[in-house]
Amino acid sequence: MNIRSFFQILPPRIPCATLASTPVPLPLPERVTLLWPDRSPADLAVRAGDSVKTGQNLARADKDFLVSTVTGGIEEISVFDGPQGCPYAAVAIQVAPKDDFDPSLKAVQDVESASPVSLRNALFEAGFSSLSSLCDNPALWPNVDTLVVSALDADPLGIADQQALRDNPEGIENGIAILQKATEASQIVMAVPEGLADSAGRLPQGAARMVRMPALYPNGLPEILAAKCAGGVLLERKGADITGDTLVIGAEEAAATTCILDGKPLMERTVSISSGNAPEPVNVRVRIGAPVSDILAHLDIQLQPKGKLILNGILRGYACFSDEQPVAADTGSIHVQAPADVFFYQQTACTNCGKCNAICPVDLEVNLLGRYSEYGVFDKCRPLGAENCIECGLCAYVCPARRPLVQFISHAKHAIRTQTMSQISMEEALACNACGPTCPALRLFETGPPEGAVPDKNQE
Ligand code: SF4
Numbered sequence: 001m002n003i004r005s006f007f008q009i010l011p012p013r014i015p016c017a018t019l020a021s022t023p024v025p026l027p028l029p030e031r032v033t034l035l036w037p038d039r040s041p042a043d044l045a046v047r048a049g050d051s052v053k054t055g056q057n058l059a060r061a062d063k064d065f066l067v068s069t070v071t072g073g074i075e076e077i078s079v080f081d082g083p084q085g086c087p088y089a090a091v092a093i094q095v096a097p098k099d100d101f102d103p104s105l106k107a108v109q110d111v112e113s114a115s116p117v118s119l120r121n122a123l124f125e126a127g128f129s130s131l132s133s134l135c136d137n138p139a140l141w142p143n144v145d146t147l148v149v150s151a152l153d154a155d156p157l158g159i160a161d162q163q164a165l166r167d168n169p170e171g172i173e174n175g176i177a178i179l180q181k182a183t184e185a186s187q188i189v190m191a192v193p194e195g196l197a198d199s200a201g202r203l204p205q206g207a208a209r210m211v212r213m214p215a216l217y218p219n220g221l222p223e224i225l226a227a228k229c230a231g232g233v234l235l236e237r238k239g240a241d242i243t244g245d246t247l248v249i250g251a252e253e254a255a256a257t258t259c260i261l262d263g264k265p266l267m268e269r270t271v272s273i274s275s276g277n278a279p280e281p282v283n284v285r286v287r288i289g290a291p292v293s294d295i296l297a298h299l300d301i302q303l304q305p306k307g308k309l310i311l312n313g314i315l316r317g318y319a320c321f322s323d324e325q326p327v328a329a330d331t332g333s334i335h336v337q338a339p340a341d342v343f344f345y346q347q348t349a350c351t352n353c354g355k356c357n358a359i360c361p362v363d364l365e366v367n368l369l370g371r372y373s374e375y376g377v378f379d380k381c382r383p384l385g386a387e388n389c390i391e392c393g394l395c396a397y398v399c400p401a402r403r404p405l406v407q408f409i410s411h412a413k414h415a416i417r418t419q420t421m422s423q424i425s426m427e428e429a430l431a432c433n434a435c436g437p438t439c440p441a442l443r444l445f446e447t448g449p450p451e452g453a454v455p456d457k458n459q460e
């Protein structure tokens, strides 16, 4: 039976990819670039020409942690402009063929007898940024009511967390023990996709309450998991405050925390790769800091002119300027979009159809937010709750006018965060003079060629 929607505003069913293969291990890269968000080279304790060891903290002692994932020599220290102009301190390292581990990283001998603060310290020193981004002082870690470990990937084309559940249940079990002690969470929930119930059955019963979720987008997003699995609110840093009570960690990252038992840092991660030509994603194991170009070359995937490289989700990720962008600790998926699939922005008006409002999981008035943000009226975005947008991308997915609603609202959030309530239009804010009209990342906002136009040979 066909279920037809009333005014076509039934939620779309966006099925998540399912795991089919084993991960492809990548060789050690020749060069890695470590990115440190919202920091400058002045926050580093190292200089170009210095030698570094795997696990060495490259940050100044009073400036938190940037952990080297390789052994080698520092080639260059620079500033990298990330999405929305977020500045990163970037450390490029020529990689030595063999790891020499920093002796200051001590193995945690016994999780049972370790104190929560000492475990948090060990996780920070090993480079687990998802914890330190909330609070950089292990002694002042916020109260965690519930810890959700999720085997549902955030991206519909992501299969990294599923891989951890299928191949490494023992690592997840040990990771849960570490995280439970470190966060002092009063309850642990393991979220598993319905299709992987068999793999979930291999996890020991008792440590965590198992919640089976349909493998549909956006069920894998942390905000949704916190609400649906635990009835809580995601722990987040908002300016100077930390809000929420539920910490959500992917199964892949939970299993990776066991590296502290060996006195090793977080060095590698699993990344799901998909492309327009081969829609079934595959996982690769890659050293953190390796350029995306290494992965594409190993899998023989060609980036085509006028195609796009999208990191961390086809619905909520961001386009990269270059395939030299390094894999970061939080890079879960990479999608290579073929030119035919790239959508060129056209200035279409909102028709007030209401589909975006109906689909929004946090009940925002998306049509209004889109319009205010488009014209830079950010002071009206805040009372409408723009900061509550979880950037799931569903509004843009259903919008018949194909308006880039996520980009509009994400831009408003950024403006509110940075207190720049000035009347800057979207186009002004996105204008970047570095590459001019050839900028690959901003093609989303280009106007497409008129129908029937003769292609410009110089741009081929
Ligand atoms: S991207 Fe934001 S505004 Fe759009 S549907 Fe998701 S939560 Fe709502």
Ligand code: SF4
Pocket: 349, 350, 351, 352, 353, 354, 355, 356, 357, 366, 367, 370, 395, 398, 399, 400, 401, 402, 403, 405
């Ligand atoms: S922004 Fe798009 S989906 Fe929302 S009301 Fe306007 S046309 Fe409809």
